[in-house]
Amino acid sequence: MLKFIVRRIFWTIPVLLVVIFLTFMMMRQIGGNPFRHSERAVPEAVQRNLEAKFHVNDPWWKQYAYYVKGVFTLDFGPSLVLRGQTVNDIIKEHFPKSIELGLYAFLFAIVVGVPLGVIAALKHNTAVDYGAMFFSNVFHAIPSFLVATLMIYWIALKLGAVPTSGWATWEHKLLPSIALGFAPMALFARLVRGTMLETLQQDYVRTARAKGLRYRRVVGLHVLRNSLIPVITAAGPLLGFIITGSFVIELIFNIPGIGQYYVTAVNARDYSVVMGLTVLLSVLIIFANLVVDILYGILDPRTRDART
């Protein structure tokens, strides 16, 4: 197991290098001038001074080497547009907010989605099942920004129950977390229902029941545990989904997370911020997949041997 983990961690390094390389090249291919903020052309001397200051006129391989070194020493350099702020500052200030939002959304998805799936499976083919599945299908299909907009309109603006935007108190955090969590919640509900139904048909469940174990214990201990495996498999990629989804949610709710910054940075050609955030998100997703693989091994011993 340990060997497996160590090997997986080492594999992240080439993956990361490729990600850096691709982002680096793509950002330079899309054109545009990070030092031009409006229609107004930048005078030659000003442009030259800025290029010299931020080393963007060096040959690309030099910049790339310089950047890779920065990444491994955890120094992402200064922002080209937000003068006086480094990428590290930006991450430090804004990343925790995105993580917080993602966690709440995830929590909402699990706390509501898993029980919904369990209930639907246990009450298979009843009105409860149909109701729960209809609910989750609808929310899986509706994009989060629409949910968000409707919630702001009805709950914040019409009812005045919570503020429309911002990120300070729990009242601010309620709507965005739910809006972002709806789609994964629906996914979890359907996944859990499906695997539960399958597991309930398994021989070992019948055996357990035949042994005289109580139904509740069988479901709670054996069925649920095995039904959660696909949930965990889905959770890894879902994290990526939640992060990209948060870009829109952060914009709509005006949450000062990194999603907002990411989009602004791409539009403004703030190379260092785009690079820094891309690397950060890649590490995060790579790490999440690693954790999923490890959890997988713990929950299902059969997969462990095959992987070591």
Place this chain on the structure above:
Amino acid sequence: MRTKSIWLWLALLMSSVALVAAGCGGDDEEGTSGTTTTEGGAEAAEQVITVNWGTEPPSLDPGLASDVTSANILLNIMDPLVKLDEDLNAVPNAAESFETSEDGKTVTFTLRDDLKWTNGDPVTAEDFEYSWKRTVSPELGADYAYQFYGIVGAQDYNSCDPKKDDCAALRDKMGVNAVDDKTLEVKLTTPQPWFLQQVAHHSFLAVNKKAIDQFGDKWTEPANIITNGPFKLESWQHNSRIDLVKDPNWRDAGSVKLTRVNGRMISDGITAVQAFEAGEVDVLYQGLPPDEISRLKETPEYEQYPALGTYYYGVNVKNITDVKQRRAMALAIPRQSIIDNIAQQDQLPATGFTPKGMPGFDAINPDSPWLPGEGDMEQAKQLMSEVASPKKNITLYINDSPGHREIAVAVQAAWKELGISSTIKQQEFQQYLEFLGPPPNKDVDIYRLGWIGDFVDAINFLELWTCDSGNNSTNYCNEDFDALIEKARSTEDNDARYDIYGQAEDILFGENGDMPVLPIYFYTYGDLERESVKESFEVNLLNQTDLTKVVVTE
């Protein structure tokens, strides 16, 4: 991401249908510019407002700040040498007086005695000398360094290469000099009558050397910053809020009513409108979502200001070579109907390039026969029929921000009637700017752009169309025009200069005008302002608000 935002607009369009019901009856209150009285009601006990600044300012360093948000904050936390009055004339502010020498090439500012930094030190002429030289220094890499190019030696210093040149010597040669604590002497390369108005720009503010030496790049953080204006920077949570509080020790604190200005940064227009409607924000600077304008215009909180800006279509004169075709295309555009139905903010149909509100506008404006407000399709068709070899298939380039496509489609329809079939191509803004050039791209026949002035002289607009202008992507080059602009640069007398600008406009748009540009409209700014501040909250032509004049009424 672009597609995402399009979906966003779509979704919000749906919900805004429902929102229309919430609109209130019309109230045609026009902007009463400049009045600071409290006619609207008694002064409220609590003089606190919350504004939406819009986007995160790239910097609060006067040398580095480059956008409207930072300009607005800086001009309220710092004390500019001069301010612009209602007619955009420079009036003394931190400078008690200023004097221009007879040859027009030396300007001397005398500072007031009671200027203080928030750390208690006096503000001196040396502070200004230090700040201006710092902004021009190549090491700082300031966007607005070019604002100083009119000062002797500034361009040389800014262009200096630390590896080759003796930058320190060039720095000393720059023509800004503190004669004593209170006297700042500025030497200009030519007489520049607009220099005084230019000094009202935020890049000419003084910065505190102690704070910069101690904190470096981080000197603008609230804990470190040392300011000298009516308000202090209380907090700056990046991308979230910037709060200002009144500085009770400021020289004229008695006249400042607001005790506090809470500032949020809501960049998304729809979110901002919702925050306003929920009562979380009192003032919404422009950036109202285009789809919502028609509804918001009907609310009593809507306020509109003229802007110093022109929305235009540039013509590649190497592709559309016949001036008759360019005139026909200009005549065909139904400007007023575009304003009424698409732009919707009572913009003015452009009758020249220099916008209304610019000092000397009446003398400068050519009242072009080719730019009638409603358009003139008859005459356009007539002219078009006289074109020997017309270009019938053209490509019209626009950037992909909201609103431009709708206008382009209207123009396309108008040109269709002339027998010109146009293909509209859209690009993301940064790519678009690079694509257009200069050097002008030969695939472009027509392109959309806008120009917002940053100081109040028509030269700021007209110099765009000189042969070697960095903003001219039309291939247009007329030596007579260039000669006039050059002449204007050294013409000190206002009326004489306006006359020259008028001649220059005539070369572009007059009876025999070359029409390298098709101006569409002069911009306006649309704001939402709570009725308790609407009376006193004013935005000038440069999109700046003097918060010292704002009073909250009951």
